[in-house]
Amino acid sequence: MVPLSYYLLLSSILFACGVAGFLIKRNIITIFMSIELMLNGVNLSFVAFAAHWHRLSGQVFVFFVMVVAAAEAAVGLAIIISVYRTRETLNVDQVNLLKL
Amino acid sequence: MSLHLILFLTFGAVCVAGAVNLLAQRHPINSALSLIAVMGALAGEYLLLGAEFVAAIQLIVYAGAIMVLFVFTIMLLNAGEEERTKGSRVAILLGVPGMLIGGTLVAWVLLRHSGTGSAPVGALLGDPKMIGQLLFHEFLLPFEVTSILILIAIMGAVVLATKPEATEKRKAR
């Protein structure tokens, strides 16, 4: 028997790693991957709770999360490509034209 | 020490190792590959929880499509290694201990309630038939909306990623 809290702990570790990567990394693509990692962590907790409460809607929600993640990945990478075309860099610190 | 626990710990270790590696690696392709490893391990976790449809979807869509997209983009843009700068050194110096402390805190909070619930193996069998039933009954509207969402995403991605010269050539023709 694996207690629910173990799954939650794992989920939070993954989420925390995702946040850390998002804050630390300078490469846009790596930042994006950290976002995906965060989403995965959340997915795990959804499924764990679904199992805990015997409700299938948790898994259905994971399904939707994945759909959204896919759409977001597609559009996001397209943006990254067009930014790369204009700025010639993948360093997020140099995409700062909105600086006040 | 049941098999369930051993398997959970194994998959969990791979997840965590992959996540940490994603942070540690300097080249984005290495990070991408570790992310794929994470996703694979997560699929295993889902199976342990009895969510077979979700596990399959995870491998097919997430690891198989999205991550491939990432890898293609990395290769297209020829992203290089990140440099070691003063900022990143500071980040490691501060961030790693910080993360460890935060993580310990969360772990302690969560594990205090370890007796509250359990998730036995295959407790909830999420076979495709059941999922399909839910999708097309209670969650019909979100389902349809997501299909539109995907359509928009496709169009947006195409518009954003098209090379400008290609558009002009088409116009001039």
Next chain:
Amino acid sequence: MTPNLNLWLIPILPLAGAALNGLWGRRSSRQAVTTVALVFSGAAFAMALWVAARFSSIPLPYQEFLAHWIRSGTFGADFAFYLDQLSLVMLLVVTGVGFLIHIYSVGYMWDDPSYYRFFAYLNLFMFFMLTLVLANNYLLMFIGWEGVGLASYLLIGFWFTKDSAASAGKKAFIVNRIGDFGFLISLFLLIQHFGSLTFEQVFHSIAPMSPETAGAGVLTAVGLLLMVGACGKSAQIPLYVWLPDAMEGPTPVSALIHAATMVTAGVYMVARSHVIFERAPMALTVVAVIGTLTAFFAATIGMAQTDIKKVLAYSTVSQLGYMFMACGVGAFSAGIFHLMTHAFFKGLLFLAAGSVIHAVGGEQDMRKMGGLRTKIPLTFWTMTAGTLAIAGIPGLAGFFSKDEILWRVYQASWIYWVVGIVTAFLTSFYMFRLWFLTFFGEYRGDADGTAGEHGHAAHHADRRHGHAAIHESPPVMLAPLAILAILSVVGGYVGVPGSLGGGNRFDKFLDPVFRSTTPALNTQHNAPGETNPPEQQTEGTEPQTSHATELVFTGISVAAAVLGFGLAWTFYYRDPQLPERVATDLDGLYDAVVHKYYIDELYGEVFVKPLVEGSTRILWQGVDQNLIDGTVNNSAQAARHVSDETRHMQSGNLRSYAGWIAAGSAAIIAFMIWMGVGQ
């Protein structure tokens, strides 16, 4: 059936004239402005005469209701007019003398570029003064009161580009305001205790009250405060300081406002409120004392002045003191009588002084005049009439009125009488001093001395006139002088006292106004030793037993007047060096008198300077700049600083945004956990 006299026309006609001249005068010709001004003020005078003609056929007091004004709970005040003998006297004086001065001003102000403005203001003044005189309640009277103060300010500062004139206007208005404050408080007291300000109602409520012999009480307070107002308006101690400065205004203004009419408003008001004063003996005594002191004080200052208009100004203050002295002993009709004769001869004196000033090309310093007798004879003779009248030479108007006052105050206290006699002596002295200095001796001035020749003058001190030779004034200025001179001579014959064989018709005329409703109080008005039978013909007729005494006193006052003449003759005709020697002998005293006892300087130090200092330091710098501006500016600065700091959040750096988001969400989640959400 009470006929409708349409009294309201009398104030409104000058107002219409003021509006016409004020609004369109600038673009109109001088003739048009003149016509408007004279027609409207003349019409007011004509109406006043018409009212006087019908006076005997209307029941008195006559009240005319024009419109509702204030209706607030139980308190009400209306636009309504009140006519009785007192108002009729004031009405005739104001419109008559006012009209004459309008005529005079046509000549005097002809060359002034703001000709139309002068007449607009003058008509405006007439409107307010007539409102004051005809009002049937204190509030409407107060409007007239304030309005004449305003007109006075406008007219004193008529040549406002001149600093001294503008300051004088301000001084007049501000000092007046102090008096008005007292007036207002008394009105509040009246409302509080009697619930109304209408004369009829107030006096009716007060009538059954007995005199406040303890010297304290509502009526005493009201009386004292009314006196404060009168001191401000009628230039008595301590608020007289504005009147000498008011001589900055054109001479017709000085004549009309600061001699004949506005300054007498205080006397009128005290006389009108006699019902209150009779029941507040202490207030009445204060009135008398102030009047006496002022009369003497001002006369001493007038002795040493060198500006012809300033001498007349102090003389006005002094004569007003006489009027208040009379009112203060209960001889209200004597006070009003002197008011009337004073309007005649003081108006005359001012107008004649204006004629003199006009003749010598703007010079006002008497030391630079002299020998004008032969050069401007008509002015000389009219001014002589005025001087004789004010000095109290028998036969002229001033003699009768001044004597009446002196006789009545003697019956209250011999101290008043002594001061009055001394003041009469001083009056005679300084007036004849003026007379000698101006018209006799050698001409000491700069204007061309040859009459009839229009040669070039070396000195153009004149700002109003282009001529250089000493010349007589035009007929339009001389005619009013002549009329006023005649009035100064014969105007007193309406009040010839019983001791000299007359019936004192003036006193009898005003008797119904001043007869108190309480018989016991009537003993104040009578000579001592006399009872008051109901069918007694008048309060003022002296009994036969005192006639001899009165004649003696009359003789004494005549002697004082002659003595003054003699002294002036000695000093300024026979031995012109004498004044110099006396001045140097009396060095310190003379200095004090010439500098008006340094009262202005004293007021400046004690009142004005602390006020201005306090206002500058505390109100302006402290409150306005530091507090109010500071608050506004500092809050703006604070907003700017805060935004200066927070703008660093907008770094354009994606990762810092991400950091902020992470930090924010962590905070929210922590807060939610702490609040126990989902517990």
